[in-house]
Amino acid sequence: xxxxxxxxxxxxxxxxxxxxxxxxxxxxxxxxxxxxxxxxxxxxxxxxxxxxxxxxxxxxxxxxxxxxxxxxxxxxxxxxxxxxxxxxxxxxxxxxxxxxxxxxxxxxxxxxxxxxxxxxxxxxxxxxxxxxxxxxxxxxxxxxxxxxxxxxxxxxxxxxxxxxxxxxxxxxxxxxxxxxxxxxxxxxxxxxxxxxxxxxxxxxxxxxxxxxxxxxxxxxxxxxxxxxxxxxxxxxxxxxxxxxxxxxxxxxxxxxxxxxxxxxxxxxxxxxxxxxxxxxxxxxxxxxxxxxxxxxxxxxxxxxxxxxxxxxxxxxxxxxxxxxxxxxxxxxxxxxxxxxxxxx
Amino acid sequence: xxxxxxxxxxxxxxxxxxxxxxxxxxxxxxxxxxxxxxxxxxxxxxxxxxxxxxxxxxxxxxxxxxxxxxxxxxxxxxxxxxxxxxxxxxxxxxxxxxxxxxxxxxxxxxxxxxxxxxxxxxxxxxxxxxxxxxxxxxxxxxxxxxxxxxxxxxxxxxxxxxxxxxxxxxxxxxxxxxxxxxxxxxxxxxxxxxxxxxxxxxxxxxxxxxxxxxxxxxxxxxxxxxxxxxxxxxxxxxxxxxxxxxxxxxxxxxxxxxxxxxxxxxxxxxxxxxxxxxxxxxxxxxxxxxxxxxxxxxxxxxxxxxxxxxxxxxxxxxxxxxxxxxxxxxxxxxxxxxxxxxxxxxxxxxxx
Numbered sequence: 001x002x003x004x005x006x007x008x009x010x011x012x013x014x015x016x017x018x019x020x021x022x023x024x025x026x027x028x029x030x031x032x033x034x035x036x037x038x039x040x041x042x043x044x045x046x047x048x049x050x051x052x053x054x055x056x057x058x059x060x061x062x063x064x065x066x067x068x069x070x071x072x073x074x075x076x077x078x079x080x081x082x083x084x085x086x087x088x089x090x091x092x093x094x095x096x097x098x099x100x101x102x103x104x105x106x107x108x109x110x111x112x113x114x115x116x117x118x119x120x121x122x123x124x125x126x127x128x129x130x131x132x133x134x135x136x137x138x139x140x141x142x143x144x145x146x147x148x149x150x151x152x153x154x155x156x157x158x159x160x161x162x163x164x165x166x167x168x169x170x171x172x173x174x175x176x177x178x179x180x181x182x183x184x185x186x187x188x189x190x191x192x193x194x195x196x197x198x199x200x201x202x203x204x205x206x207x208x209x210x211x212x213x214x215x216x217x218x219x220x221x222x223x224x225x226x227x228x229x230x231x232x233x234x235x236x237x238x239x240x241x242x243x244x245x246x247x248x249x250x251x252x253x254x255x256x257x258x259x260x261x262x263x264x265x266x267x268x269x270x271x272x273x274x275x276x277x278x279x280x281x282x283x284x285x286x287x288x289x290x291x292x293x294x295x296x297x298x299x300x301x302x303x304x305x306x307x308x309x310x311x312x313x314x315x316x317x318x319x320x321x322x323x324x325x326x327x328x329x330x331x332x333x334x335x336x337x338x339x340x341x342x343x344x
Numbered sequence: 345x346x347x348x349x350x351x352x353x354x355x356x357x358x359x360x361x362x363x364x365x366x367x368x369x370x371x372x373x374x375x376x377x378x379x380x381x382x383x384x385x386x387x388x389x390x391x392x393x394x395x396x397x398x399x400x401x402x403x404x405x406x407x408x409x410x411x412x413x414x415x416x417x418x419x420x421x422x423x424x425x426x427x428x429x430x431x432x433x434x435x436x437x438x439x440x441x442x443x444x445x446x447x448x449x450x451x452x453x454x455x456x457x458x459x460x461x462x463x464x465x466x467x468x469x470x471x472x473x474x475x476x477x478x479x480x481x482x483x484x485x486x487x488x489x490x491x492x493x494x495x496x497x498x499x500x501x502x503x504x505x506x507x508x509x510x511x512x513x514x515x516x517x518x519x520x521x522x523x524x525x526x527x528x529x530x531x532x533x534x535x536x537x538x539x540x541x542x543x544x545x546x547x548x549x550x551x552x553x554x555x556x557x558x559x560x561x562x563x564x565x566x567x568x569x570x571x572x573x574x575x576x577x578x579x580x581x582x583x584x585x586x587x588x589x590x591x592x593x594x595x596x597x598x599x600x601x602x603x604x605x606x607x608x609x610x611x612x613x614x615x616x617x618x619x620x621x622x623x624x625x626x627x628x629x630x631x632x633x634x635x636x637x638x639x640x641x642x643x644x645x646x647x648x649x650x651x652x653x654x655x656x657x658x659x660x661x662x663x664x665x666x667x668x669x670x671x672x673x674x675x676x677x678x679x680x681x682x683x684x685x686x687x688x689x690x691x692x693x694x695x696x
Contacts, residue, residue: 034591041617051586147448156417158578158604160634171615247578247608249634253417253449254577299587305543305573 012271012280016287019269019319023293024049027300035300044173048296054170056292057180058083058239058256062263063270063288064188064281065232068195070267072207073276074128074135076229079236079263081146082120083256086113086237087244088150091159094166098153106165114237120146121233125226139229143260150252160249170246180242184285187235191281201279204228208276266291269319290319410662411443411461412470412496413454418576420632421602421652425472425497428655440659451475455482462489468508468662470494475544476501483507492665496654499546504673508665511657511675513650515547519554521681522627523563525646526555526597529625533565534596537588539574539581539609541601548573551601551629569595574605581605585612600628603635603647610643621645621684631682633694639687649680 008014027035027048038047062079069076092098093109102108120142127138172179195201206214207221215221236256244250268274269290270283294315298308321327410433414426426444433442443466445457451474461469462485469491473479476499483506486493492508499510526536538555541548552571559566569592574581581600588595589612598613600606606628613620620626621643628635631649638644654677664671682690 031591041615046616048587048590051583051590055583055586151417157423158417158420158634160607160637171611243579246611247582248611249578249607251578251604254575254579295583296587299572299584300591302570302572302591305540305571308573 086240117237581608
């Protein structure tokens with residue numbers, strides 16, 4: 001028993017998990033249990049926990065892709081724009097605005113949207129791996145241009161759709177659980193297996209620690225970078241589908257606005273070093289849940305609109321402090337000194 | 345072979361991105377085409393300036409040149425407003441010229457656009473301020489250059505001497521109208537929730553003030569149990585409403601500061617197994633097409649139309665200003681109330 005506990009507490013996702021549970025417990029106490037109530041409405045589960053999972057699904061998917069990129073010391077700030085492109089393409093096809101020959105076929109819309117995300121990812125990867133532009137600059141190109149592309153596709157309007165089939169991507173339920181949860185499980189499961197069961201994960205860490213040495217060892221650094229940026233683009237496209245399905249429309253200006261920072265934050269809260277190296281995808285996914293639960297907490301507390309950002313910032317500072325080794329050492333040292341003073 | 349294919353694909357995407365990048369970076373397509381003409385006019389002006397000390401605005405030709413700094417594409421309503429302005433300008437191409445700038449929701453972009461307009465020596469600057477504060481400096485620059493500023497549909501928190509006039513709806517009045525409709529719908533008592541717009545935007549502040557004051561003053565039976573910002577977007581409107589539905593039982597009505605948030609709220613209400621429009625009444629402001637469709641489907645109840653077709657009014661006022669006529673500090677546009685039973689009838693004629 002004790003051994004399992006020790007082994008568990010050594011995992012990278014252990015601390016984020018504890019923080020997540022603390023946030024949930026805090027909410028549970030403040031709301032006198034209301035936070036945890038789950039009821040069955042129209043044959044599916046309904047409650048705040050379900051909201052966190054469904055609204056956090058986009059972030060969890062993005063955080064998964066982002067973790068690998070950050071592990072190599074790179075970053076991808078174009079994911080929000082790729083979400084907008086993907087939503088714009090999917091909604092325009094379902095609506096019949098573009099490719100009318102598909103007759104609003106949802107499957108075709110999904111495939112083309114993900115393809116667009118993949119192409120965007122290849123573009124990012126190409127700039128980073130082959131042209132050697134610094135990742136933050138390389139992905140900034142698409143971050144800025146991406147929304148423009150999305151607006152060209154929708155002709156600058158919010159495309160509204162009525163397809164219930166498309167809505168299923170966000171609002172659907174399987175066995176009473178929201179469909180986005182299954183998408184997350186599938187994609188994140190794939191990533192965890194891929195990085196955990198193959199040498200790929202090890203290579204990623206090695207590239208993050210020392211790309212030059214990795215190259216001399218024989219790791220094809222270029223190809224790996226291309227692969228992970230492509231994957232991140234494809235994942236962002238899936239997140240874009242979830243977002244646009246949820247509001248039954250493509251809102252190019254606001255879809256995924258600023259979400260790249262949330263994704264990076266989620267990975268950071270998960271304890272992955274942003275300079276590259278050691279990483280954990282489950283930890284980032286829990287980080288994403290923490291970021292989402294902060295939003296949900298703020299809404300549940302009913303904080304006046306003007307204070308929301310400040311409160312969020314405070315919560316994030318507390319979380320980061322709790323993660324910081326230096327801070328902990330400092331606190332412990334203080335205590336020791338105090339004790340000594342008292343002792344003498 | 346594979347590699348060649350990949351490189352072709354990349355080249356194609358690169359070209360696409362750079363093309364799209366161009367048109368989005370300067371998403372003011374009219375501005376780019378119009379700019380050379382203006383610079384030509386300016387050159388002419390500087391040539392003439394040797395003889396006369398006439399202002400650029402007077403010699404820029406017979407045409408009325410208006411620079412308009414739009415917020416961006418935040419909602420269907422704003423798209424309609426943009427379209428109205430652009431349509432009027434292209435239909436009256438012989439009389440007016442429009443320099444259009446899309447600020448993509450950023451104040452710094454709007455300030456840049458205004459500075460450009462001043463440099464280009466337009467006759468009148470139109471602006472829909474993205475936020476209320478922080479405009480004094482650039483407005484003063486425009487004033488120094490002798491270019492009057494027209495504020496469109498949103499106010500800015502500056503001294504009255506810094507801008508010429510404000511064209512737009514009375515947001516407080518809209519809020520009051522919405523409150524009356526809400527009271528009618530829920531029988532003057534019960535719990536309601538409010539979805540606020542972007543913090544700091546005058547539309548949000550005034551629509552809240554008008555609504556809350558009217559409810560407090562005339563309908564003591566109605567209680568606003570929760571009020572949160574949904575940032576004028578559908579996604580946020582939905583998320584906030586999801587939260588409202590969980591922390592408050594028996595909500596009888598939702599008041600949203602714009603239609604898009606109401607559309608998001610409708611999805612959240614459905615999710616909770618309730619019927620939007622019946623179990624929970626929905627009143628919003630703006631009057632975009634989406635809400636009319638929802639009303640026709642029985643999922644929304646009422647919208648206070650905030651008229652976005654301000655193009656003609658903008659250019660008329662600008663022409664008056666150029667001619668040196670005096671205009672009111674507030675040119676009010678006409679708003680109307682649409683209820684669900686009218687929706688099906690007016691839907692085919694809706695322009696936006």
